[in-house]
Amino acid sequence: MSDSPETSAPPATTPATNQADRADQSDWRSLDKDLTRLNQVERVTGFVVRPLFGVGLALAFMLLAGLVAALVLGTAPTTVMAAAAAIFGAYLAINIGANDVANNMGPAVGAKALPMAAALIAAALAETAGALLGGSEVVATVSQRLIHPAAISAPDVLIKAMMAAMAASALWVNLATWIGAPVSTTQSIIGAIIGASIAAVGFGAVDWITFSSIAASWMLSPLIGAGLAMALLALIQRLISSQPDKMAAACRWVPVFLGGMGGAFGMFFTLKLPDTLYAPPPGVALAVGGLAGLMSFAIARPVIRRRGDELENQKGAIKALFRLPLVIAAILMSFAHGANDIANAIGPLATIVQALGQTDSAGLRPFAPLHVPFWVLSIGALGMAMGVLLFGPRLISMVGTQITKLNPMRAYCVSTSAALTVIVASWLGLPVSSTHVAVGAVFGVGFYREHMAAQARR
Template sequence: MTDVFIWLTIAVGLYMAWNIGANDAANSMATSYGSKALTLRQIIIMAGILEFLGAFLYGKRVTHTIAKGIVPIDALNSNLVVIGALSAILAASIWITVATYFHLPVSTTHSIVGAMVGFGLAAVSQDYIRLEDIQWGALYRIVLSWIISPIAGAVIAFLLFTIIKISLLSRFSNESVEHVFRYLQVLTAGYMAFAHGSNDVANATGPMAAALGYLGTETPAWILMLGGIGITIGIATWGYRVIMTVGERITELTYTRGFSAEFATATTVIMASTLGMPISTTHTLVGSVIGVGLAGGIASIDLSVVKRIIASWLLTVPVAAGLAIVFYTLMVVFL
């Protein structure tokens, strides 16, 4: 029975990776679409390649955090770990699919972290572990990074665009400056795609690694490769839905604005990946886009879209945790 659940976890992990590509493709490429630096077809090809490389080459650290940094899976038997990992990844995947259908750029990181917490709380309720056994200190640091990352993205993007505006746009013709930044934005789009793959692949591969017993930093390359493939397929099939929301509906994006938002987001995410912190690329990117918008004045931001996005963010952790508790409880009771 355990083998069956392990294979189910791998299958659902691939589904989760597909969801990451379908929803979080917006994080790496939406600003390039909004500024028209790249066409949708070019975005799919470029994002697919660089997201895969980021996941495969640099996704190991955050995978370890998701796999072992929240729930003390060493204290549980292997059957419960597999059931918990499957419950968490299934809960997060379902929520992200629903959000993507409604064009909402929710955080896949929040989804899987919330779902893993739900798994831990369910195990506590059944006396398999104690409440204090859950890694609350690590969870506190993760949540703190969620608050810091969009602020950091907004500040960096605001400052960068302000510098560009003062040093270039005010001295040279807007047309000539924007022409140069069209090509620079293609580079930052690639940078963003690589950064996103390096951080968010763990949302699929972390529970897979836990279920398969890879609890150290030695996550096998094939798990990271599977996650990268799933992300690429998600981008190619359903990624356009959220790309349009983030790229077109928050604020007007020129090449200089898109460059600033992408550079700020990618830099923040790469720093987090280096530290092994599963931050929300969605929050960071939206924060960066808002920061660029603020540099042009608050009137340039569509606050109704921002409010709708924030509402979906607030729902993510409790919904994912609740679904994980339900799935875990049902599996333990009936199997």
């Protein structure tokens, strides 16, 4: 008989086993290092590819614009020239959208009334709607006012001058957007047309008296915007912020401010109607503005009172009441920008298309009112929207956060004063820069804020 079975014992650890365990641990550490390297490579790749993605989409849109022009014009001898002009026009529209979006959405983003993504989407939709609905009768105003009608009569000279102006303006606005500088696209295209016309014909081609009046408006518009923003902020602080019962004062006066803003935008849109559609006298514009103001007040009053009841015991409730007016002002300003400043993007392109297709034995008549084809209008509208979405955030951050600190109340003053400045300039017949007006208004609010802080410290 065999002995009872021995009690099982754990296997003995041998040097070979220890070596295998160390090898397994080393393999896992190597795998972790490899995965870390892969993650770093992925982050670097994303950092490099993400900017190129936007550039690639922009290039694809430009090529698509040229293809559309070629398909629309068919086998005409001027098809290649029109396709090249469409590419330049799409490039200019993208850069205008990227740079000018800061004027409309910068204050709203800086005041945290809208997140960046929502601001970009709202601006793109409003710009497109404004361009398609309000820009169908675009006329090359800058060309007609700056250049003597008899100065450029040869079609090839006009085409070359306009293409050079589009390319130069787009390159300058692209550079400004890349370095984060808000510039005036109106000034860019006017300067480019002047330079191209001088190079093509000479100094006699430019109406210098007209240019002097335009340049004077460029210097005055930011000062007017700053002054109106300061006055509006002072009025709000007197009527609301300095009152014992601030919430009751806000519920009483915010609808009045909303009504005033509605009236201002009503007058703005009426004054900006194309002359070929209707040229309203000042009395009609005033009546439309008054009606829009009354309707805005009637709609806003119950909404503000209900919102005030919800926010009465919260910190910062007064400023929060201005978020809705600020968002509305930003969207309406984007719509207005799309409806009016689209001429900066497609005015030269429309002139080229007309020059390519309307010549006769008497020569070209380039300064007749332009009928803009829908495909040309679409290039400008979609190009501006693409510029907003792909390249707008940097300039929005610049205007909204880096000039001065904005809350909804101050940002509302900026947007509303910018609109009022444009209306006053329209009454006076002065072309103004929306960029200069917006930046001037932001500066005015910041100056008044620092002035009041200095007064409080004394």
